[in-house]
Amino acid sequence: MDSLFRIAIDSMSGDNGFEAVVPAALMFLKEHNDSILILVGDEIKLNAELEKHKQVNNERLIVKHATQVVTMDEAPAVALRGKKDSSMRVAINLVKSGDADAAVSAGNTGALMATGRFVLRMLPGIDRPAICTAIPAADGHTYMLDLGANIDSSSEHLYQFAVMGSELVSAIDGLPKPKVGLLNIGQEDIKGNEQVKAAHERLQGGEFNYIGFVEGDDIFHGDVDVIVCDGFVGNVALKTTEGLAKMLSQELKRGYKKNIFSKLAALVSYPVLKAFSRRFDHRRYNGASFLGLKGIVIKSHGGADSVAFANAISIARKAVMEKVPSRIEKHLQKHLVD
Amino acid sequence: MDSLFRIAIDSMSGDNGFEAVVPAALMFLKEHNDSILILVGDEIKLNAELEKHKQVNNERLIVKHATQVVTMDEAPAVALRGKKDSSMRVAINLVKSGDADAAVSAGNTGALMATGRFVLRMLPGIDRPAICTAIPAADGHTYMLDLGANIDSSSEHLYQFAVMGSELVSAIDGLPKPKVGLLNIGQEDIKGNEQVKAAHERLQGGEFNYIGFVEGDDIFHGDVDVIVCDGFVGNVALKTTEGLAKMLSQELKRGYKKNIFSKLAALVSYPVLKAFSRRFDHRRYNGASFLGLKGIVIKSHGGADSVAFANAISIARKAVMEKVPSRIEKHLQKHLVD
Numbered sequence: 135m136d137s138l139f140r141i142a143i144d145s146m147s148g149d150n151g152f153e154a155v156v157p158a159a160l161m162f163l164k165e166h167n168d169s170i171l172i173l174v175g176d177e178i179k180l181n182a183e184l185e186k187h188k189q190v191n192n193e194r195l196i197v198k199h200a201t202q203v204v205t206m207d208e209a210p211a212v213a214l215r216g217k218k219d220s221s222m223r224v225a226i227n228l229v230k231s232g233d234a235d236a237a238v239s240a241g242n243t244g245a246l247m248a249t250g251r252f253v254l255r256m257l258p259g260i261d262r263p264a265i266c267t268a269i270p271a272a273d274g275h276t277y278m279l280d281l282g283a284n285i286d287s288s289s290e291h292l293y294q295f296a297v298m299g300s301e302l303v304s305a306i307d308g309l310p311k312p313k314v315g316l317l318n319i320g321q322e323d324i325k326g327n328e329q330v331k332a333a334h335e336r337l338q339g340g341e342f343n344y345i346g347f348v349e350g351d352d353i354f355h356g357d358v359d360v361i362v363c364d365g366f367v368g369n370v371a372l373k374t375t376e377g378l379a380k381m382l383s384q385e386l387k388r389g390y391k392k393n394i395f396s397k398l399a400a401l402v403s404y405p406v407l408k409a410f411s412r413r414f415d416h417r418r419y420n421g422a423s424f425l426g427l428k429g430i431v432i433k434s435h436g437g438a439d440s441v442a443f444a445n446a447i448s449i450a451r452k453a454v455m456e457k458v459p460s461r462i463e464k465h466l467q468k469h470l471v472d
Numbered sequence: 473m474d475s476l477f478r479i480a481i482d483s484m485s486g487d488n489g490f491e492a493v494v495p496a497a498l499m500f501l502k503e504h505n506d507s508i509l510i511l512v513g514d515e516i517k518l519n520a521e522l523e524k525h526k527q528v529n530n531e532r533l534i535v536k537h538a539t540q541v542v543t544m545d546e547a548p549a550v551a552l553r554g555k556k557d558s559s560m561r562v563a564i565n566l567v568k569s570g571d572a573d574a575a576v577s578a579g580n581t582g583a584l585m586a587t588g589r590f591v592l593r594m595l596p597g598i599d600r601p602a603i604c605t606a607i608p609a610a611d612g613h614t615y616m617l618d619l620g621a622n623i624d625s626s627s628e629h630l631y632q633f634a635v636m637g638s639e640l641v642s643a644i645d646g647l648p649k650p651k652v653g654l655l656n657i658g659q660e661d662i663k664g665n666e667q668v669k670a671a672h673e674r675l676q677g678g679e680f681n682y683i684g685f686v687e688g689d690d691i692f693h694g695d696v697d698v699i700v701c702d703g704f705v706g707n708v709a710l711k712t713t714e715g716l717a718k719m720l721s722q723e724l725k726r727g728y729k730k731n732i733f734s735k736l737a738a739l740v741s742y743p744v745l746k747a748f749s750r751r752f753d754h755r756r757y758n759g760a761s762f763l764g765l766k767g768i769v770i771k772s773h774g775g776a777d778s779v780a781f782a783n784a785i786s787i788a789r790k791a792v793m794e795k796v797p798s799r800i801e802k803h804l805q806k807h808l809v810d
Contacts (some may be wrong), residue, residue: 351715377689
């Protein structure tokens with residue numbers, strides 16, 4: 135079988151760099167024989183790591199040299215100007231030149247967004263990119279955007295986010311008419327700030343399944359598929375979710391470790407707790423889509439381990455298969471406002 | 473012993489009305505012999521309920537008649553103009569006239585805020601009221617404000633929220649210098665919107681222990697005592713927290729109910745799960761302070777049961793004991809900007 139999908143991997147970024155990326159790539163390739171991966175980064179280090187895994191001759195793993203690395207706290211402008219041969223930049227360049235169908239990076243969000251935007255440019259009809267990911271909910275998950283690409287968004291931007299989120303979910307989850315909600319602080323029409331009220335008007339005219347206002351707790355109810363909000367609010371909601379989930383799991387573990395009886399209870403409870411933690415394992419949700427670019431860029435969590443990073447590569451593959459950017463572009467062309 | 477504290481209770485509002493309020497009042501009085509409660513509402517219904525509990529002659533429970541009830545979805549302006557004899561309004565009037573030291577209500581947030589503001593007026597130096605409550609965190613809890621009284625806040629408003637939150641926590645938790653953080657989407661100075669950047673400058677000049685930017689996950693880390701944010705963002709974070717906690721607890725319960733083995737595991741785990749759910753019981757955190765008014769108003773969750781409502785009354789008592797409004801007023805007078 136020919137390798138249909140080519141995915142460029144920024145192999146040097148993130149907290150764990152190539153030591154997480156190489157095992158992730160191997161995990162991914164084991165599951166998907168329709169893809170090849172281009173590992174971008176220091177070729178000496180990458181080849182040594184491949185050697186360690188006895189994968190130097192794997193023809194579905196190509197090493198592409200890059201001499202620089204964007205650090206996690208580097209300002210986007212500095213990375214753009216000063217690191218033209220970074221693993222991040224070279225991976226995105228491969229998408230631009232058509233040598234890769236998508237890029238995946240665990241690097242610094244701001245630099246990745248700026249580089250993606252600069253190299254790939256925006257889709258016609260989209261003013262600003264947005265970050266979108268799935269969050270576990272009752273009986274499934276809910277997609278949310280924007281999660282921090284923008285800090286202030288007009289109603290027109292929120293409308294564009296709704297188009298992009300709706301097309302993404304329709305493509306990735308195969309839902310014909312994903313339910314789109316607008317995040318607000320009350321379900322009555324009277325509540326909310328001016329920006330949200332204006333966006334509500336705008337979204338009602340959209341060619342997607344807009345269901346109206348939702349609130350923070352609706353992220354987890356499973357009654358809405360895509361939640362649209364500005365990047366500041368979305369980022370706070372995402373971080374709040376991560377923080378609470380982490381604290382609760384630590385407290386539960388601490389409770390089970392308290393004494394000999396609780397340790398016994400933990401042992402007996404093992405299958406229940408295992409299924410529970412598998413269901414809400416954040417690694418299974420790793421991989422945020424940068425929507426609105428002329429090309430596919432997937433952002434992995436900076437602290438991702440290889441299981442989590444492999445998941446981000448799978449999301450990139452799915453986006454390539456379903457041609458997410460061109461679906462968004464077609465939607466906008468079809469429903470052009472004259 | 474003389475009854476030192478007099479708390480007016482809106483006994484007709486909330487989803488459960490007097491049927492939750494009366495048992496809550498009795499629970500509260502059992503624990504605190506320094507307070508008397510004024511139950512405001514339909515005297516026939518309230519006396520019948522007291523009769524049921526054989527408490528008609530309890531001299532620390534006074535019934536004050538009110539003929540109207542503000543409904544949960546009533547617009548604030550309608551409640552203000554049309555319901556001048558509502559249990560909510562009469563309870564707040566008692567605070568205004570000095571017949572009560574605080575008012576507690578499970579009613580409609582918007583109407584309660586509008587009524588509190590109209591009847592009691594704002595403290596000098598405070599432009600807008602804010603809603604503040606404690607959220608469980610690792611090794612304790614974190615206070616957050618504003619949770620929805622305002623939808624757009626200037627840096628000056630956020631500064632005032634910081635003063636109020638700091639004084640509240642210092643009073644209630646007895647912390648001499650509570651750590652105050654400003655909610656943002658990144659800890660570097662470069663991130664955040666204009667409003668947050670301006671507020672960061674303003675807060676650095678404040679006479680409280682300002683520690684800088686915090687993010688959504690910091691709510692749960694226990695490293696900050698008071699988190700300041702605008703009401704839209706705060707309300708989304710609060711609802712997100714409530715929604716996730718509820719979903720996780722339901723999913724855990726579902727896991728333990730799956731089959732005979734998991735039911736056995738639940739039985740063995742009972743002490744661990746019980747301690748865990750007690751620690752994070754939202755009822756123990758029920759009772760939000762409306763800060764910035766010339767008087768104490770505590771908002772209970774609309775769906776509060778009697779345990780939760782009793783907790784809200786305890787918060788009112790503590791605020792009376794510690795004279796929260798006058799502490800805020802003194803802080804502002806002392807650090808007046810010329």
